[in-house]
Amino acid sequence: MPERNGVSCNLLMAGYLHGGFPTQALSVFKLMADDGVRANGLTYAVALNSCAGLSALRSGDALNGHAEKTGCKSYLSVGNALINMYSKSGSIDDATKAFTSMLNQDIISWNSIINAYSHFGFAKGALETFHNMLAEEETPTYVTFIGVLSACAHLGLIGYVPNIACASHDVEDEQKEEYLRYHSEKLAIAFGVIHMPPGAAIYIMKNLRMCDDCHVAVKLISIVTNRKLVVRDANRFHCFESGCCSCDDYW
Numbered sequence: 086m087p088e089r090n091g092v093s094c095n096l097l098m099a100g101y102l103h104g105g106f107p108t109q110a111l112s113v114f115k116l117m118a119d120d121g122v123r124a125n126g127l128t129y130a131v132a133l134n135s136c137a138g139l140s141a142l143r144s145g146d147a148l149n150g151h152a153e154k155t156g157c158k159s160y161l162s163v164g165n166a167l168i169n170m171y172s173k174s175g176s177i178d179d180a181t182k183a184f185t186s187m188l189n190q191d192i193i194s195w196n197s198i199i200n201a202y203s204h205f206g207f208a209k210g211a212l213e214t215f216h217n218m219l220a221e222e223e224t225p226t227y228v229t230f231i232g233v234l235s236a237c238a239h240l241g242l243i244g245y246v247p248n249i250a251c252a253s254h255d256v257e258d259e260q261k262e263e264y265l266r267y268h269s270e271k272l273a274i275a276f277g278v279i280h281m282p283p284g285a286a287i288y289i290m291k292n293l294r295m296c297d298d299c300h301v302a303v304k305l306i307s308i309v310t311n312r313k314l315v316v317r318d319a320n321r322f323h324c325f326e327s328g329c330c331s332c333d334d335y336w
Contacts, residue, residue, distance in 0.1 A: 091122055098131045107135035111144065124151075126160030133166035142174035165193045172201035190221075196228045203236035211236035215309065219283050227266075227275055233309050248298035270299050270316055278310055286313040294319045295336070304328050 094117045101110035114132045117124060124132075129152040136145035149167060152158040158167075167183035184190070184198045195218045202211035215233050218225065251268075252261035265271075269291055277287035295318040307314050307325040314325040324331035 089116070089120055089122055091117075091125060091128065094122055095125070095127050095131065098128065098135070102131055102135050102138070105138075107138035110135040111139075111141075124155065124157070126157045126163050129155075129157050130160070130162040130166040133163065133170045137166070137170040137173040140174045142171075142176060145170040145174055159188060161187070161189060161191060161194075165191075165197055168194065168197040168201065172197065172204065177201055177205045177207070190223075192223055192226060192229075195223055196226065196232060199229060199236070200232040203232045206236070208236040212309075222283075224279055226279070230275070230278075230306070230309065234305060248296075248301070251296040251298040265298050268296065268299050270295060271302060274303065274306060274314060278306075278312070284311060286315065288315045288317075290317040292319055295323060300330065300334070300336075304330060 094113055098110040098113045101107070101113065110131060114124070114128065114135075116122075117128070129148060132148050133145055133152075136142075136148065145167075148170075149158070152163055157163055164183060164187040168180050171177070171180035171183055180198065180201045184194060187194060195214065199211050199214050199218075202208075202214060211233055215225070215229065218229070249258050249261040249265070252264045256264075270289060273289040273291075274287055277289070281287060295316060300323070303314055303316060303323070303325050305328065306312075308328045316323045316325070318336075320336055321332060323336070
């Protein structure tokens with residue numbers, strides 16, 4: 086290319102990052118600086134996420150300083166990339182500072198910090214952040230719930246372990262855990278949580294008996310979402326509230 090510009094460099098950096106080559110992405114960033122090509126918010130976001138992939142805390146810190154000097158730190162994508170970079174580089178305190186200093190947060194911001202707390206074993210921090218997220222009327226996604234449940238399981242506050250005996254497919258254990266995520270009642274409840282007002286009860290029906298794994302999972306979801314969840318399976322009604330079921334775990 087006879088002449089590089091910001092657009093072509095950003096595209097090349099993003100291509101390297103998404104292709105799994107963060108080192109090459111950062112090399113393009115250095116070429117931009119050497120050639121005097123102006124970096125923008127997207128440039129810094131990609132560069133910071135490249136540092137995250139390498140756990141390169143020192144380089145990420147330097148980029149943070151450059152982004153602040155150029156006025157790009159206020160971009161939402163840059164703030165999210167800072168959370169990602171610091172959490173994956175082992176600095177949960179700096180990840181928290183990056184989150185709290187953002188002018189605005191989106192679902193990526195919330196999920197990133199919740200999963201960061203989960204990764205570091207800070208279950209209370211993950212739960213508090215989740216409830217703050219709901220108070221801000223941000224709609225959770227399945228990524229949100231994975232982070233919250235993982236954090237709680239890590240500290241033993243919530244003892245969820247996927248029961249792979251409930252997955253009948255003849256595949257590896259890891260794949261069985263994946264299949265458990267797609268049981269109909271879990272998907273139906275996730276849909277209800279996303280589309281119904283906070284705290285509203287959710288009622289679902291299915292024509293098969295509820296499996297043990299889903300029964301445990303729904304009890305935990307009733308705690309995390311602070312909702313009444315009612316599941317009608319082939320045998321009976323299950324009314325879940327505050328981590329307990331009306332069937333008293335016998336059905």
